[in-house]
Amino acid sequence: MSKSGPQIRIAIDAMGGDNAPFSIVAGTVMGYRVLESGVRLMLVGSANRIKQELINLKADNLPIEVIDAPETIDMSDSPIEAIKQKKNSSINIGLRLQKEGKADAFISAGNTGAVMASSLLTLGRLKGVSRPAIATLFPTVEGVALVLDVGANSDCKSHHLSQFGIMGAIYSKFILKVKNPKVGLLSIGEEQSKGNELTIASHKLLDSSAINFCGNVEGRDILKGTVDVVVCDGFVGNIILKFAESTGSFFSTMLKKKIRGNLFANIGALLMTAAFRSFKQSLDSAEYGGAPLLGINGVCIICHGSSSPKAIKNAILVSVDVVRKKVNKVIQEKITSNGFVAETTADQIDKLL
Amino acid sequence: MSKSGPQIRIAIDAMGGDNAPFSIVAGTVMGYRVLESGVRLMLVGSANRIKQELINLKADNLPIEVIDAPETIDMSDSPIEAIKQKKNSSINIGLRLQKEGKADAFISAGNTGAVMASSLLTLGRLKGVSRPAIATLFPTVEGVALVLDVGANSDCKSHHLSQFGIMGAIYSKFILKVKNPKVGLLSIGEEQSKGNELTIASHKLLDSSAINFCGNVEGRDILKGTVDVVVCDGFVGNIILKFAESTGSFFSTMLKKKIRGNLFANIGALLMTAAFRSFKQSLDSAEYGGAPLLGINGVCIICHGSSSPKAIKNAILVSVDVVRKKVNKVIQEKITSNGFVAETTADQIDKLL
Numbered sequence: 001m002s003k004s005g006p007q008i009r010i011a012i013d014a015m016g017g018d019n020a021p022f023s024i025v026a027g028t029v030m031g032y033r034v035l036e037s038g039v040r041l042m043l044v045g046s047a048n049r050i051k052q053e054l055i056n057l058k059a060d061n062l063p064i065e066v067i068d069a070p071e072t073i074d075m076s077d078s079p080i081e082a083i084k085q086k087k088n089s090s091i092n093i094g095l096r097l098q099k100e101g102k103a104d105a106f107i108s109a110g111n112t113g114a115v116m117a118s119s120l121l122t123l124g125r126l127k128g129v130s131r132p133a134i135a136t137l138f139p140t141v142e143g144v145a146l147v148l149d150v151g152a153n154s155d156c157k158s159h160h161l162s163q164f165g166i167m168g169a170i171y172s173k174f175i176l177k178v179k180n181p182k183v184g185l186l187s188i189g190e191e192q193s194k195g196n197e198l199t200i201a202s203h204k205l206l207d208s209s210a211i212n213f214c215g216n217v218e219g220r221d222i223l224k225g226t227v228d229v230v231v232c233d234g235f236v237g238n239i240i241l242k243f244a245e246s247t248g249s250f251f252s253t254m255l256k257k258k259i260r261g262n263l264f265a266n267i268g269a270l271l272m273t274a275a276f277r278s279f280k281q282s283l284d285s286a287e288y289g290g291a292p293l294l295g296i297n298g299v300c301i302i303c304h305g306s307s308s309p310k311a312i313k314n315a316i317l318v319s320v321d322v323v324r325k326k327v328n329k330v331i332q333e334k335i336t337s338n339g340f341v342a343e344t345t346a347d348q349i350d351k352l353l
Numbered sequence: 354m355s356k357s358g359p360q361i362r363i364a365i366d367a368m369g370g371d372n373a374p375f376s377i378v379a380g381t382v383m384g385y386r387v388l389e390s391g392v393r394l395m396l397v398g399s400a401n402r403i404k405q406e407l408i409n410l411k412a413d414n415l416p417i418e419v420i421d422a423p424e425t426i427d428m429s430d431s432p433i434e435a436i437k438q439k440k441n442s443s444i445n446i447g448l449r450l451q452k453e454g455k456a457d458a459f460i461s462a463g464n465t466g467a468v469m470a471s472s473l474l475t476l477g478r479l480k481g482v483s484r485p486a487i488a489t490l491f492p493t494v495e496g497v498a499l500v501l502d503v504g505a506n507s508d509c510k511s512h513h514l515s516q517f518g519i520m521g522a523i524y525s526k527f528i529l530k531v532k533n534p535k536v537g538l539l540s541i542g543e544e545q546s547k548g549n550e551l552t553i554a555s556h557k558l559l560d561s562s563a564i565n566f567c568g569n570v571e572g573r574d575i576l577k578g579t580v581d582v583v584v585c586d587g588f589v590g591n592i593i594l595k596f597a598e599s600t601g602s603f604f605s606t607m608l609k610k611k612i613r614g615n616l617f618a619n620i621g622a623l624l625m626t627a628a629f630r631s632f633k634q635s636l637d638s639a640e641y642g643g644a645p646l647l648g649i650n651g652v653c654i655i656c657h658g659s660s661s662p663k664a665i666k667n668a669i670l671v672s673v674d675v676v677r678k679k680v681n682k683v684i685q686e687k688i689t690s691n692g693f694v695a696e697t698t699a700d701q702i703d704k705l706l
Contacts (some may be wrong), residue, residue: 141606154541154549188507188591196507196588219595223603235549236589238541242572243593247600250576253494 007038008323010316011103014045014053015072015090016110018305021045024109025053027312032062034313039320042103044069044094069093075305079113083121091115095122098298105299105319107290109307115300116152116293123298126328128335131160132295133234134302135168136241137176142225146172147186148294149234150241156233158198161185162205166334167294168229169211174325175292175318176228184217184227186236192216198233206231210334289314292322294331299323360391361676363669364456367398367406368425368443369463371658374398377462378406380665385415387666392673395456397422397447422446428658432466436474444468448475451651458652458672460643462660468653469505469646476651479681481688484513485648486587487655488521489594490529495578499525500539501647503590511551514538514584515558519687520647521582522564527678528645528671529581537570537580539589545569551586559584563687642667645675647684652676 012028014021021043028041035041040063043050047068054060069090073082083092091110095118097103108115116134125132133149148164149156165183172181185203187195192203194216206213217226222240232240290301290311299322301315322328365381367374374396381394388394393416396403400421407413422443426435436445444467450456452475461468469487478485486502501517502509518536525534538556540548545556547569559566570579575593585593643654643664652675654668675681 139607141603151541186592188504188588188595196586199588219592219597220599222596223599233549235541235552236592239539239572239589240592240596242541243575243596244572244600246573246576247597247604250494251600251604254492 007040008105008320009040009042009097009103010319010323011042011044011067011094011097011106012312012316013090013094013106013108013110013115014043014050015069016108016115016305017303017307018075018109019307020109021049021053023307023309024312025050025059026057027307027309028064028316029054029057029059029062030309030313031316032059032064035316035320040065041316042067042097044097045072045090046070067093067097073111073114075111077111077114079111079117082111082114083118089114091118092122095119095298095300099123104323105301107301107303107312107315107319109290109303109305109312112151112302115302119293119296119298119300123296123300126295126297126332126335128332129167129295130163131156132293133160133164133167134237134291135171135294136237136291138222138230138241138244140223140225144176145222145225145228145230146176146181147222147230147232147237147240149232150237150291151234152293153234154238155235156198158201158205161198161202161231161233162209163295163335165206165211165213165229165231166209167331168231170327170330170334171292171294172228174327174330175321178228180212181228182214182226183211183229183231184214184221186219186222186230186232186240187216188218190216190218202231210337289316289318292318297328299328360393361458361673362393362395362450362456363672363676364395364397364420364447364450364459365665365669366443366447366459366461366463366468367396367403368422369461369468369658370656370660371428371462372660373462374402374406376660376662377665378403378412379410380660380662381417381669382407382410382412382415383662383666384669385412385417388669388673393418394669395420395450397450398425398443399423420446420450426464426467428464430464430467432464432470435464435467436471442467444471445475448472448651448653452476457676458654460654460656460665460668460672462643462656462658462665465504465655468655472646472649472651472653476649476653479648479650479685479688481685482516482520482648484509484516485646486513486517486520487590487644488524488647489590489644491575491583491594491597493576493578497529498575498578498581498583499529499534500575500583500585500590500594502585502587503594503644504587505646506587507591508588509551509586511554511558514551514555514586515562516648516688518559518564518566518582518584519562520684521584523680523683523687524645524647525581527680527683528674531581533565534581535567535579536564536582536584537567537574539572539575539583539585539593540569541571543569543571555584563690642669642671645671650681652681 014024042065044067071086071089073089134152135148136150137144172178187199290303293300367377395418397420424439424442426442487505488501489503490497525531540552643656646653
């Protein structure tokens, strides 16, 4: 315990991501240097390799804790099997720290499916939440839009989408500092009657919930920044995310083909390429500090596999903010007070609906 | 009848689209000038207005037939109501010409929902086809990819998606001239087991059909040109299409913000803007001649509301090609020989599945 209030403890998976452990350790050191006191950082993974990276970074004297995890889940591992077989992986051990009350948040740039599955198994869901969702920030003309779910749930029911709207609105308000965030339901056509069976049913629930629901939005509205929070099922959200990630390199390639030989255009294209790369990076959450897994009984931030040290640093700052602002407490209160969960538990709801 | 084989008769909705009737009449005149003999063009709509446009274009002496349709369905009209209430709209009359054997194809840049609904009601489906689908071309690094469905069906079953794959492969082969077109199923994750309930079931059906099915593709594969035909339900397809259409103006805007004041970059950006515009236009099907509604018992090409005369001209050329190559006959043969429709009619299948 620090003297200025309860200490916040962040566990970081040192082994996840394309450039692990280097990027992760370097990002953690960057994070340490900008954080105020009262936050303790823990690197989870191969103790030897982490310590070596800390030495390389001349950071082995910093009070960053190293927690040994002898196993590593690879990006290509099957998530469910991996978390069951590699019980002492950095992902499992990192999340177990939260379960045991030894950490307040977990950050990983590792196998997304494994992080998600282990979070659910280890920490469970918040009371009243039926399905956790991954929320990712898209850059927009106006700033950013939080899109959820982008991959945790490939088949959803209307009450799931309605809860995504509530969780997204809370995250947008408390962490992204948007006053009264506008929430839109991703659909085809703006009218309430337009969409598929799922969105038409979800529209009604969202409309009756205590958030600033603005109705349906279309595919074109995401980048326009029409709303602050875009609600969709994880199948649609993941396809849009992957499509969006591919647009930068598509435009770069097409442009290069078009302007070969023209000096001005070539210089322009160079600058463009940088802009496209930054678009892709912003989708990769480098700037925004990862994608929170909202709805679990704990804090888990999922970072892109290609996360830079800066992305990890930002994820650490975001996770501290999420813990400090008690986002989960707010989510639980709003979800349970929004009518359709009331006194039943999430498990009972799953059976009921 | 011309002496060189049966005449092909194309009916064109002169009243549909943002710049109707001008763009449509001008596009029809352009089409007339490049078409070989044996094709007859018919403009359907307000006879007075069409004739005036032809006079303005100094084309009133051309053998383009004008068929009067006293009513017009607006872009904002509710599709089903409009086609029922405005029985003598250019859309209804244009499609009725096909029903009555007086035309072989219909082209419209008007209210997409109304064109689709009227096509289904007036012409019906091809034997064996459960659901018609709108197929749109996306530009890719490799050329183009045909994506279907992009909006005709917001809720699909696996046999619908499987039929979309067959119809798309046929269109790609006969009209886009792709040898043995590669067909992919839009999903999340490449493995067969990845996706939502719909795509997992569809994967099996597509795998057992007599097309070159290459398995799941992800959102990022569309613009990469990984496959020639991308199969998805109309909800996902429409969202991706609208999102893609918005990327050009998004990048333009962001880039302009970024490079203000830099001469080279400004020149680059100008060139980029042109490139972005051409990307948007190619999604609007200007270059490729509209989006066919595949699976109806007739030929119907849907053009973007903002279609230029060139887009209309190209749609006319494509429609002639579709009629000449008897694409519908091939679709019907392949669908009925692909096992799961056999001797049952589409209606029976809808009840069975």
